[in-house]
Amino acid sequence: MGSAGDDATAAELAALLRALEQGRSRRTGFPGGSGFDYRPLAPFLHHELTDPGDPDAGTTADHHTRAMEREVVEFFADLFHAPTQDRWGYVTTGAAEGNLYGLYAARVVYPDGMVYLSDTAHPSVTKAVELLDMSSVTIRSLPGGELDCVDLRHVMDRHRTRPAIVVATAGTSTTGAVDDVRQIHRVFRDLALSRHYVHTDAAYGVHAALLATEPGFDLADGADSISVSGQEFIGTPFPSGAVILRRSLHERVTRADTPGTTETVVGGARNGHAALLLWYALRRLGTAGLRGRAEHARDLAEYLVRRLTELGWPTWRNPHGYTVLLKAPPAELANRWRLSIVDGWTRVSCLPGVTRDQVDRFLAELREGAAPRVPAQPTRLRPRVPATAA
Template sequence: MAAMEVERVRCATTGYAGEEEALPLPRELSVEDLQKDVLLSLLPENGSSPKILDLLTAADKREENGVAGGWRRKGEGEGEGGKGQGEAEVCDGAKPQSIAGARTDNNSRRSMRCRSLPITEPEAEDEYTGEKEAYMAAVLARFRHTLEERTRNHLGYPYNLEFEYGALTQLQCFSINNLGDPFIESNYGVHSRQFEVGVLDWFARLWELEKDEYWGYITNCGTEGNLHGILVGLSLQQGLAGTTVKGAVDDLDCVIATLERCGYPRDRFYIHCDGALFGLMIPFVKKAAKVTFKKPIDSVSVSGHKFVGCPMPCGIQMTRMCHIERLSRNVEYLASRDATIMGSRNGHAPIYLWYTLNRKGYQGFKKEVADCLKNAQFLYLRLREAKFGAMLNSLSSTVVFERPQEEAFVRKWQLACQGKIAHVVVMPSVKVNKLEAFVRELLASRKKFFPDGVVVPPCIADELGADNCECPDCHVA
C-alpha cells in the first residue's frame, strides 16, 4: 500500500466551480434515394453530364428491380402464388400489426435487418467534381433529420437527450486518450486527466469519500463500472439484487443489516452499487436512503450518458483505495500504472462531464431530479385515469405499464418492453407536453384494437401485482 501511495501522483485537478425483430430503415435513409437526390442536384441545367445521367439510369434500374427503398429484401424472383420472395410486408395503417402477430422466425429477421449505407472507393476525378463530398453531405443531413425526429419521440430508455455542448466542438480535432491510471501521468501527452480527476473528486464529495481514500476512473459505459466492481470483489461469493425494467431501488441499509445479522464480518463481503441511473438521482431525494462510503460499501458506478446527459456513452467507477493495490500493474510501454479494464479510454467524455457538472452543480441536479419525479407521477396518474394497468415504484422515475398492442407505436416511441409490460423512463429531457402527446397517441392506438369501444385490458397481475392491473378479473370499479 505504501508503494502504491508513493506512485500515486495526482494530476492537477481542474476544479468544480460551485428484441422483437428490427423494423426496416425508413425510406428517408434509402441509399438509392440519397444518391438520386445528390445526382440531380449536381446535374447541369442543360443535362449535359453523361456520367451523372448514367448513374441516374442505373439508380432507376435498381429501383425497378426492387433493390431501392427502405425495405431489406430476402431475394429476387417470384415465390408461391406469384408473390415476390423479396417482397417486404408493410403494416397497413387501417390494420395495425400487433406484437402478438409479429413475425419472429429467423428468415424474417434477416429480411428485416437494417440496410447498410455502403462505403465506396473514391474515383480519381471525385476531387474535381465534388460528387462524393456532396453525396456524403446529403447522407449526413438526412441522418441528422432522422436523429432529430427519433429524439422527439424517445421515451423508453434512460438517456437525457437535452444538452448543449457547442462550446466543446473546438476540441473535436484532437485525439484525446486517457489510457492508463487517471491519477498517474504517462508518456502519452494528449489526454484530459485533469478534467477526469476533477469529475472524480466531484463524485467523491457526493458519495462522501476523501480524496486520498478513493480510486476511480471514467469508463466507456456503465457496464464497465459493474465489471470493474465484480473484478475487485471477485474472490467473494456473488449475489445480485434489483431490476432495470420496473425501476426498483434496492434498500442498501437492509442489505447491510442482513449481512451483519447473518454474521458476515466486514472482510467477508464486498458491496458494489450499480447506480447506472438512480445513483445520481437518489442523493438529491430527501426521503431516500443515502448512497455513501460512510456505510460499508466498496464501489459505486453510474452512467454519464444517462441522467447527466453526455453525448457519448461513458460512466464513473469509484472504489476504495485499499482494494486497488492488487489490481494495479506497471505498464512500461506507457511509463505508468494501470488498474482499469480497457486500454484506450475516451478522453473527450471527461471534458463533457466536467462541463456539465460546472454548469448545473448540485442545485441544478436537485431541481432536475424533482422535475423528473413530478413528471413521472403525472404520467402514472394519467395512465391510471385512462384505465391502463401501471405502476410507479417509490423514488423512481420509471413508469411501468401494460405493453401497447401496436408494434408501430412501440417502435415510434422506442419503448423498452419485457413480456406483457413496457416502461417509460422520465428524464430531464422529457417534459409534460411530450407525455401528454404520448398518452393521446397511446389511447388512439388502443382504440384500433377495440373498434366496438369496449376495452378489455390485459392481465398484468403477475408482472405488476393485482393492485396495478386494470383487467376485469383484478380491477373492481
C-alpha cells in the same frame, strides 16, 4: 474517394440527421437523458484527447483531460459519500465497465468469493461475472424489483464458508428499484460473515442520490465500489460513466494484481472527450442544477402516472424512480414512440430532456388510439411488475 462517393456520403449523413431530428420529439427517455447543450465543446473534437493509465499517475503526453477526469471523480465521490481522504476512481466507457471493474476488484480481494446478484440485475453484471470466471447465484427480487434479502440470507447461509460478493442495484432498468445496502450488511452480520464485498450498480441511481431518497446504497451505507452512468441521467451524447471506490481498496487491488504499473484501469487508455463532456456538464449544472433535473424527472413521472390512472390505463411507478410502467399500447403507437414491449407491458423513462409537452402528446395519442384495457388477473413482467400495476 471521388465526387460520387462524397455525394453519397453526404446524402447518407443528411438522412441520418433527419431521422434523428424527427425522432427527437418522440423520445421517451431511452437510452439516456438529453436537453444539455454541448456545442461549445465542438472545437475540441478537432483534437485527440486520450487519458492514459491511472488518473493520478504522471504522463509526458499533453493531449489529455486528466485534471478534468479527477474533478469528475471528486464530484461523484462526494455525491456517493466516499471518505474524503480515502477515495479513487476513473472515467469509464459506461456503467457496464464500472460493474466489470467493481467485480474485478472484488475478485482480486476474494478470489474464492461467491457473487450474489438479483434477477433484476442489469445484463452487464451477468456478463462481467462470466468474463471474470466467477461463481455466482441469482437471488429472487421482490415484486417492486428490489433484492429479496430474506432469499439472500437463505441462499448465502448455504455458502457461508466462501466470501460473499453482493451486487446491489440503485435504479433497476425496468422498475427503478433501489436495493438497500444496509439490509445486505445486516445479512452479513446475522450470518457472522467477516469476508464480504458490495458493489452497487448505480447507472440509473444519480437522481436517487441527488434527492437523498431511501434506501441507502452508497459508500456511506456500506458499498465498497459504485458504478455510475454519465449518459442515463446527465445526458452525455455517447455512453460514459465513472467508477468510485476507496483508495485503500484500489491500492490493495493494485499491489495484488498489477504491482509497479500505472495500468490499473480496465481499458488502459481512455476517451479524454468523455471526461471533458462530463466535466463540462457537472461544472455548468452543479449539484443544484442536477437536483433540479432530478426533481423535474420525478414530478413528470408522477404526472404521467396520475394522468394514466385518470384514463383508466393500468400503470405503476416505483416511488424511487422516474420510470413509469404501463400496459402496452397498440403496436403502431408503440413503434411511433419507440417503446419496447415485454409480456404486454412497456415503460416510459421520464429522464431529463423528456418534457411535459411530449407526455401530453403521448397521452393524447393513447387516448385516441385505444380504449384502456384493465386485465381481470394481475400480469407479471419479467422482471416482475407489482400486482398493483395490473
